[in-house]
Amino acid sequence: MIDGAESPDRPPRVLLLYYSYTGQARKVLDAAGEVFRQRGCEVYSAPIEFTDPRYAERFSRFPMHNVWPEFLGMLPAQTLRATGEIRTPDEVRRHDYDLICIGSPTWWRNVSMPLRSFLTSPEARPLFDGTTFAVFVVCRRYWRENFNAVRKLAAKAGGRYVGEIHFTYPGDQLRSMLSLTSYLGSGEYRDRYLGMRMPPTNVSSDQLEESRRFAAKLADRLQRGRRGAQL
Template sequence: MTEPSTADSSKQPPRVLLLYYSYTGQSQKVLEAAGEVFRQRGCEVTAAPIEFTDPRYAERFSRFPMRSVWPDFLGMLPAQTLQRTGDIRTPDAVRVGDYDLICIGSPTWWRTVSMPLRSFLKSHEARNLLDGKRFAVFVVCRKYWRENLAGVRKLAEKKGGRYVDGIHFTYPGGQLPSMLSLTSYLGSGEYKDRYLGVRLPPTNISDEQVEESRRFAARIADKVFGKRTA
């Protein structure tokens, strides 16, 4: 059971939107785990994946693994450094729903918000979705998460969103080994022990991080929809 809330008093279940861009499925994985918790709390949960359609960049993300990992991987660096936007497509759920909470899944591209998600957060569509709404941020990254989380928060708040909380999930290993582990996975679609002669740490979201996402979602549900009572 939950304490009474605005949604309870209107006898409508709270509505939660899972908004994300996810090339390898890592942002999707942590949001789906969070979504399970919200459903257990009686929420109506809707997924809204962003599709990257920009003709300058989308082809490299149209398949997995990448066809030419190093040119494709490094080729996004100039656009990311300049924080450019591009063409995207969003599902109808972004336009037709009225949500009590929006969970934003944000992969880190070159230390900042990915172009597909930034493109949405700078759009008029984002204003219609976020204005006056509470949102939480789920950052997935190799190392540098602060710029990404701060960037998503700033962009969403500029569209009228009300920040609730944020969490980040990082991959293990030092700077070079973690980068090689990720690029090896992007280029092969497989987990490898070594790449270019370097022993690799694991990459991507672990089972423990999935559980961490569930615990975070429970805390967010307590904040937004009221704590459970025994």
């Protein structure tokens, strides 16, 4: 679909496509989804499930049981830009969306294996073919490689890029990593970890508001496209 041009009489359809272990990518898309619904859009969610037997067990529970081995254990696969087995919901097999919002957590400076696996799969092309997409990146610090990879893969599948927004966590390189791994290993926010004071981690309420404002701009674009289709 291109900017709602198929049928001006029906509401725009928006797909929230994401993988989310800690729930941060889901949070920013849920906030965006609130705005799309308020603007009269039909909103569908498509969470990707990571089923690869090499890694699925560690991502089947939260918090992680052995955070450092499990956290570091994804580095080789991420460095190689590997793919793995996933399960997708029926929503990705509909091909009548006007906009796809991709929620992409950053794993070791790049797009996560589950999302990469979908974007390079045969299912991605009929979903994205001719459809506009926007990218929502959540990360500790380095977001650009993740964004660039998602944009390139979605465009290769036939999608038309319309915008991005990214959300980073506070703190320097060391403290932001320790704060995140503390959360991954405990499921709780800690003021101190390994004797050091920790910055907060994960997306904030202010960042959720940023996601809503970005969604409002995307909704305006959809409406302009529909008005143009009616002329």
